[in-house]
Every structure is written in C-alpha cells, then in structure tokens.
Amino acid sequence: MATHKIILQGGGEHARVVLDSLLVQGENVVALFDPKYAGDLFGIPQQGQYDPDFEPSAKAVVAIGSNLIRKRVVSQTRHQFTNVIHPSSIVSTFATMGIGNMILQGTIIQAQARIGNHVIINTGARVDHDCILDDYVHAAPGVILCGCVTIGEGAFIGAGSVIIPGKRVGAWATVGAGSVVINDIPDFAVAVGNPAKIIKYNKP
The missing domain is CATH 2.160.10.10 (Hexapeptide repeat proteins)
Structure with missing residues (x-):
C-alpha cells in the first residue's frame, strides 16, 4: 500500500521499467519530469522540466540509465529520495x-x-x-x-x-x-x- 507520493526524474526507456515497478507495488506516482517528454506514461502525467517546488513532501527516484547523467540530475534534485x-x-x-x-x-x-x-x-x-x-x-x-x-x-x-x-x-x-x-x-x-x-x- 502506498505510503507517500513519488516523482520520477526521467521519462525515457529506463523510466518506463522503474515506473512499472512502482505501479505494481501500488505506489502513488504523481509525476514524471523530463524536458524531452510530454503527455502521460502509463497514466502518469509528464511535467517537462523538473520543478523543485512540486509536491515538496514527495519522494524522488532518478530513473535515468546513464550513470553520469543520473549523478548530475541527483545533484540538482531537491526532493528526498526513496528506493524502488x-x-x-x-x-x-x-x-x-x-x-x-x-x-x-x-x-x-x-x-x-x-x-x-x-x-x-x-x-x-x-x-x-x-x-x-x-x-x-x-x-x-x-x-x-x-x-x-x-x-x-x-x-x-x-x-x-x-x-x-x-x-x-x-x-x-x-x-x-x-x-x-x-x-x-x-x-x-x-x-x-x-x-x-x-x-x-x-x-x-
């Protein structure tokens, strides 16, 4: 059962697998942030550029396969993190x-x-x-x-x-x-x- 809201940084191929993992757990994923994507993914809205003020109590996962890019995005993410x-x-x-x-x-x-x-x-x-x-x-x-x-x-x-x-x-x-x-x-x-x-x- 979901215990908190979750956002994903990333909307590409790797993010799809991570999002699927969260949804099968019944987690409350409220948004994905990735400037390359719009619309929704598996029913979750893709919000474009990361907004550090969006749902400030939500937990974050940086769902990006590239290690270098993931490290950079982590450094720019103000939300607290959680595990999947x-x-x-x-x-x-x-x-x-x-x-x-x-x-x-x-x-x-x-x-x-x-x-x-x-x-x-x-x-x-x-x-x-x-x-x-x-x-x-x-x-x-x-x-x-x-x-x-x-x-x-x-x-x-x-x-x-x-x-x-x-x-x-x-x-x-x-x-x-x-x-x-x-x-x-x-x-x-x-x-x-x-x-x-x-x-x-x-x-x-």
Whole structure:
C-alpha cells in the first residue's frame, strides 16, 4: 500500500521499467519530469522540466540509465529520495543499501551485499554475498556478480556479464555485454570479451 507520493526524474526507456515497478507495488506516482517528454506514461502525467517546488513532501527516484547523467540530475534534485524494489526481487535481510536505488524485476541480492546510493540492479541481475556496489553503479540485465566482488562508483556492467569471485571493477569503468571478468579492471577502463580485456580508457 502506498505510503507517500513519488516523482520520477526521467521519462525515457529506463523510466518506463522503474515506473512499472512502482505501479505494481501500488505506489502513488504523481509525476514524471523530463524536458524531452510530454503527455502521460502509463497514466502518469509528464511535467517537462523538473520543478523543485512540486509536491515538496514527495519522494524522488532518478530513473535515468546513464550513470553520469543520473549523478548530475541527483545533484540538482531537491526532493528526498526513496528506493524502488520490485516485489519479484529477492533481497536478503542481511544485505544493506542506501537510497535512490532501483532493484528491478527478478533480481537477487544475497547476504552481506552492500549497495550504495542511486544504483541500478537491472532485470534478472544477481549480486552474490559480500559484494560491494558503490554509488551510481548500473548492473545491466542478466549480470552475475559472484561473491566478494567490488564495483566502483559509476561503473557500468553490461548485460549478461559475469565477474568471478573477489574481483574489482574500478570507478567509472565499463564492462561490455557478455564479458567474463577474471582480473581486476582499473578505474575508467573499458573491458570486453571472454576473458575480458581492456580495449581503451574513458576520460575521467
């Protein structure tokens, strides 16, 4: 049963999945803000540019898939944040998480995993025991993080990737879809393949 009003920052493809997750929980979503969209989405009005004075007691979720853009929009959002946890997900009572996170359909988060703030754990992703995901991480659909994996701030782990136990993916690094990570990945690196190899570095 809804306990408070919720607004979404973002109206694109990722926002559709997040909104669906909220509506299936019976949450009271009152508006979406994204200057690129108008009309409504699943019956919820899209209000255009973010209005910090709109329903000031409402909670917010920044439903934007890009980690860099999500971080920027979070910094510009004055509403307090809340988490989205789809009822089909399995989250250990011994896992911990911050705020603004999106835990989507069919995900599993195991005991003593630590999830930061504004993290996306996308459809069917698996986060095993003792993993650490820093702020603004995006684990794409079907990702498997084995035990004791650490993912640095803003890293993107592509769909279907596997990271073996105990490895670290650095801050703002990218792991390409379908990759198998068997060695640590440095900050800002882009790694692809099986086994994953570094092909370039993003600019800090």
